Amino acid sequence: GAVVSQHPSWVICKSGTSVxxxxxxxxxxxxxxxxxxxxxxxxxxxxATSNEGSKATYEQGVEKDKFLINHASLTLSTLTVTxxxxxxSSFYICSARVDRRDTQYFGPGTRLTVL
Amino acid sequence: GENVEQHPSTLSVQEGDSAVIKCTYSDSASxxxxxxxxxxxxxxxxIIDIRSNVGEKKDQRIAVTLNKTAKxxxxxxxxxxxxxxxxxxxAAPGAAxxxxxxxxxxxxxxxx
Numbered sequence: 001g002a003v004v005s006q007h008p009s010w011v012i013c014k015s016g017t018s019v020x021x022x023x024x025x026x027x028x029x030x031x032x033x034x035x036x037x038x039x040x041x042x043x044x045x046x047x048a049t050s051n052e053g054s055k056a057t058y059e060q061g062v063e064k065d066k067f068l069i070n071h072a073s074l075t076l077s078t079l080t081v082t083x084x085x086x087x088x089s090s091f092y093i094c095s096a097r098v099d100r101r102d103t104q105y106f107g108p109g110t111r112l113t114v115l
Numbered sequence: 116g117e118n119v120e121q122h123p124s125t126l127s128v129q130e131g132d133s134a135v136i137k138c139t140y141s142d143s144a145s146x147x148x149x150x151x152x153x154x155x156x157x158x159x160x161x162i163i164d165i166r167s168n169v170g171e172k173k174d175q176r177i178a179v180t181l182n183k184t185a186k187x188x189x190x191x192x193x194x195x196x197x198x199x200x201x202x203x204x205x206a207a208p209g210a211a212x213x214x215x216x217x218x219x220x221x222x223x224x225x226x227x
Contacts, residue, residue: 106158
């Protein structure tokens, strides 16, 4: 149980284009999903917290107009990186949980490379 | 918000020896402390967690201890094996409890 999937697993795009990443909870309903970014050999940095049916809460320094998050259902959240630039290249990982007392389960991550 | 510090950043041990990683946190209201293991290019996987109403929890070769007074918790891996080589992260939720703050990670290398 508690499986989280992400799609795509990797993506290469040109500078200026937008990229959408999907995060799905496969066998449970996630009231909350989280989006993290991880640079090489660094820790997980929370970008935003996403609750089903409401607007995402972004961490300080994260541009909400650049990183669009939609949590339309209890099993799906999407992150869209708009007008991507090379500095947005990173490993993006989502996680999901049932409620506040529950564990966060991570997706396999999406490696984004912006040329 | 919560601040989590993790030490050491790298740890090299001989196979069969024990490994200990320590984390300190700042918010005394934190009540849940998970440990994740991340292999290169893969997702973080929960290996053990502890809630603030207990001081120690063990699962086979892995144990976590919690000292709420001192605001620190530690991961203990006994009889290390090469497959224990990975990056380990601790985390704490802070007072609001709605998100996790991660430590900087510890890269563990188990030498055969």
